[in-house]
Amino acid sequence: MTTAHQSDSPKARIDAGLKHLWYPVLASWQLGSTPRGITRLGTSLVLWRNSEGQIHAVEDRCPHRGARLSLGCASHDRIACWYHGVEVDAQGVVANVPAADHANMRGRKALISFPVEERQGAIFVWFGGGDAPPLRLPHEPTSQEFSGFLCTAVWRCNYRYAHDNLMDLMHGAYLHAVSHSMSGGEKRASMEVVDTPDGFIFRKTDQAELNFDWVEFMDLDAHWMRATVPYGPGAGPGGPFWIIGGVVPIDNNTCQVFFWRLRKVSGWQRAAWRFLYRTKLEARHWAVLEQDREVLEGLIPDARDHESLYSHDAGLVRLRRLLSRAAESELRLEAQAEHHAVSWSETRA
Ligand code: FES
Ligand SMILES: [Fe+2]
Structure with a gap:
């Protein structure tokens, strides 16, 4: 992920932004019919609307050679890189490599995708990974x-x-x-x-x-x-x-x-x-x-x-x-998840 901060202390995590939250990232009027690249919580994202107006968000980097996907062109649930045309879908999976018949990256989940909701004139993104809880607004x-x-x-x-x-x-x-x-x-x-x-x-x-x-x-x-x-x-x-x-x-x-x-x-x-x-x-x-x-x-x-x-x-x-307290809890949970992932991979080795 393209992050500007290594949030490994509670203070650094708070300063950069707690991750296990929904955030408003743009007013609805700030995202039109063309893709838009933004930085939020130090992370570069590209957002675009599909043909029904629903919004998708993935990391703003092409898995081929790192061009900004936000410079490219969106077509329904895909975004195509301007540089050599690689297409990525809303889940961050490489959907097409038009310039080459055989490319290993085709079908690979290459980018992080982010849950998005549009409510009350604003676009909200969940930065916490995994399944996002329902977005709740005040009354x-x-x-x-x-x-x-x-x-x-x-x-x-x-x-x-x-x-x-x-x-x-x-x-x-x-x-x-x-x-x-x-x-x-x-x-x-x-x-x-x-x-x-x-x-x-x-x-x-x-x-x-x-x-x-x-x-x-x-x-x-x-x-x-x-x-x-x-x-x-x-x-x-x-x-x-x-x-x-x-x-x-x-x-x-x-x-x-x-x-x-x-x-x-x-x-x-x-x-x-x-x-x-x-x-x-x-x-x-x-x-x-x-x-x-x-x-x-x-x-x-x-x-x-x-x-x-x-x-x-x-x-x-x-x-x-x-x-x-929230930052400490986030970091503890992330450390536990990392520990389990390492233990699991060691078991398999
Ligand atoms: S850098 Fe995006 S297709 Fe090559
Ligand atoms: Fe004030």
């Missing part, structure tokens, strides 16, 4: 009671800083103090962590619905964040603004963030929200997101190694602990 993006838009952006920082940023409630009242949604509320707070069946909630104990006052982390075999921020009267009907967030590592220094921006609305309120978002609110939300991006991309190198945390950082400390 709001799939609910008829909510109406939303998917916003995505590439940030030049390790994905964990995007995680930490969502666990950082107090930044709303400072970084976003001059914004349409987070100018209210106190600039001091006490906070607590509350366990939930799928993760935990981190919230302010003395303030609610005045700023960015709570966030929930959910482990659904994909890592999700849920939060709300208040809307003023100028934002029309429908109560607070809901955010369902996810992030995928591209490499150790870059990530792509995904935010489903939603409101609980129906009937004419739904139409009003969609109109207001497109004409007025979307630009304001982008301005807020740019504030986050500017700070995160400007963090000092290895910022996590030079921190002095206080009580408001309890949420991100909890999250980091949870990721550490």
